[in-house]
Amino acid sequence: MFQAAVKTFSASSGGGLTCIRHYCKKTARKLRVSEAVSGAGLGANVKVQGWVRSVRPQKANLFLHVNDGSSLQSLQIVASSELNNPSLTFGSAVEVTGTLKKSPHHKQPVELEAEQIRVVGECNPVDFPFKIKERHSLEYLRQFPHLRCRTNAFSSLLRIRSEATTAIHSYFKDNGFLQIHTPIITSNDCEGAGELFQVEPSGPDHDEDENFFSVPAFLTVSGQLHLEVMSGAFSKVYTFGPTFRAENSQSRRHLAEFYMVEAEVSFTQSLEDLTKVMEDMFRSATEHVLAHCVEDVDLFHKHVTPGHREIVDAMLKRKFPVITYSEAIDILKRSSEKFSFPTDWGCDLQTEHEKYLVKHCGNIPVFVTDYPFNLKPFYARDNQDHPEHTAAAVDLLVPGVGELCGGSLREERLDLLRVRLEE
């Protein structure tokens, strides 16, 4: 892997419009804002680098808030008014050296008593599209993809995403799964899981009648077939990478490019082996994010999805219930709810049904198992039951979303598989 990868590293200065370089003579210890606000380095001479979030000049003192993206919290800087200067504006990049002290105010545990403030990247507050103390709408922020990650909402989201990614990898690693990088460019379209993007070299040198890879090549819609091969050597494998669907649909549920977790386990004999992996992964990733992104998660619970924290806490306390598809149909039929889609046995569950089932089960994630045989792909294991013919497949439905994960036992009986393929 090392030999195939060219690694690029780079450095850039703080940002803003112009930039002045300075070298500090004292050797102050470099500290991230997240370390400083958590009390690391109290009493020490430190250097903090980041972007100004607020400037409050008072008679004797100047108060700043500096954020470096390492946490939602900013660090309060207290300086003598003499250190103020016109380029110290909202959005400017600064380097502050001084002593970390306990703050006399209860609003923040620590503050940095500045001895030196250097503006390393200026920011003209007239040109800068974000204004101090204003909460900008997401629609407005869309116009500034190069700057929006400096807002609380986007920076919190990206910190949560980074931690969630770590948590998912940790879960699989701790449970003996091998990580496989399944190919992104592939000639298989898996089970026709969705609309495909085709890939060909661009430019005039490329002969349109000839395929670069000698066969038509597409972006992956699922690594399942590659993982199945790998599970035949490693028993437990997973992949977690970008996946693509060329669906021309502008909705919250359709993305052209998204990240997907897929896992394959050999030597399993019941759906319980799978629901355990799904539940454990969901639970450990959620707990990890709640524990490592306390303030970032709070921000969303406060401003985006009020009441959601209680739902999350409740779902972590209870084991996820398991119902069969037939039981689910019974629940839907007995309900007084008016559904737009039919609830007859054999019909696929729609998002409205899934959300109702989740509510019915106490607003916590619920597994639905043993779907009608004809609704599931050919490789799902035949339960050989009747009169209601089902397959050993399972979906995990979660509050507010509906289906989050799906899976099945794979049909391993060659004779049954042959018959099904012919059909």
Add this chain to the structure above:
Amino acid sequence: MFQAAVKTFSASSGGGLTCIRHYCKKTARKLRVSEAVSGAGLGANVKVQGWVRSVRPQKANLFLHVNDGSSLQSLQIVASSELNNPSLTFGSAVEVTGTLKKSPHHKQPVELEAEQIRVVGECNPVDFPFKIKERHSLEYLRQFPHLRCRTNAFSSLLRIRSEATTAIHSYFKDNGFLQIHTPIITSNDCEGAGELFQVEPSGPDHDEDENFFSVPAFLTVSGQLHLEVMSGAFSKVYTFGPTFRAENSQSRRHLAEFYMVEAEVSFTQSLEDLTKVMEDMFRSATEHVLAHCVEDVDLFHKHVTPGHREIVDAMLKRKFPVITYSEAIDILKRSSEKFSFPTDWGCDLQTEHEKYLVKHCGNIPVFVTDYPFNLKPFYARDNQDHPEHTAAAVDLLVPGVGELCGGSLREERLDLLRVRLEE
């Protein structure tokens, strides 16, 4: 992220041609082969599942080796001859229950005294393309991409790759970098880093004159521009994902799809801030792999690159030397080696030059800094020196490969950047 991802989980039986299901009545503890051979569960009643690597029937006893991909080592099974049966062949998938005991032989520390052996996936040794005790060439294995991961070479390689991936993520996480998933489908071609693949939906529904994303879309050749934006909010960011080049070149150095690490650091002022990240990452990833994949690495050092272990050990012991491009040119000029490419100041270093420089420095990784200004992209920081005009850029050259990483300080002086863009 969770909401955007559909997760698929699945289970498959052991593999092979036919499959018989059994349920073991005793509740034996499930153990991976890697756990068993390391002595976990000694004396306990355990169940091991995997693929048969060898069968040696003797008068009273039957000896098997079973591998489940969790380690290079297989577990020795000892059973009474009565447990032998015709479907117990090389390549078949088995489930063995019994007691883990200390082995009387020095070849392996433990062995499993079997009480029960079940063949859960048969394998016809006549049809199976790999033969017991034969070492097949890589060219031969190429024909069986669905089976080759059951060989020692491929399974070791994939375990090493998985651990190396983990190590790289751990290094960045431990050092305060935020992981960013930069987009795979993008409309920018970065610095013209390579030939592009274009992406459009496939199929007849797609209007060829209209772009799906309203602009032409390509597969990423580098996430650098996206990361630069992110470093302006988080200070330290990295990405580690698939990258694409449509170069029509069949060589060990060109892949259409490969994984690349990229990082951006704000508030740096010298190349040393970058070389430290490169050296630390290289060192920690190498040490992690050596510590976690002892046998897998040994396999390659034994059969693929003899003598390589000594080189690796030597490079970990010393700090990587740093030379300037001008010093490198001096070294090349003074050498008695005949090079195919010129070694004049201003010429790009070729692989032959890079390999020579590495050897010259003691066959350990070496940083070359301050390349000619005109060889580096417009955003590399101008050193404003003369008469030999250089840029603050650095490459890491490593034994056997040449350039492995590259990076630069980014030009932050707007006036200089404007002049260069106009040029």
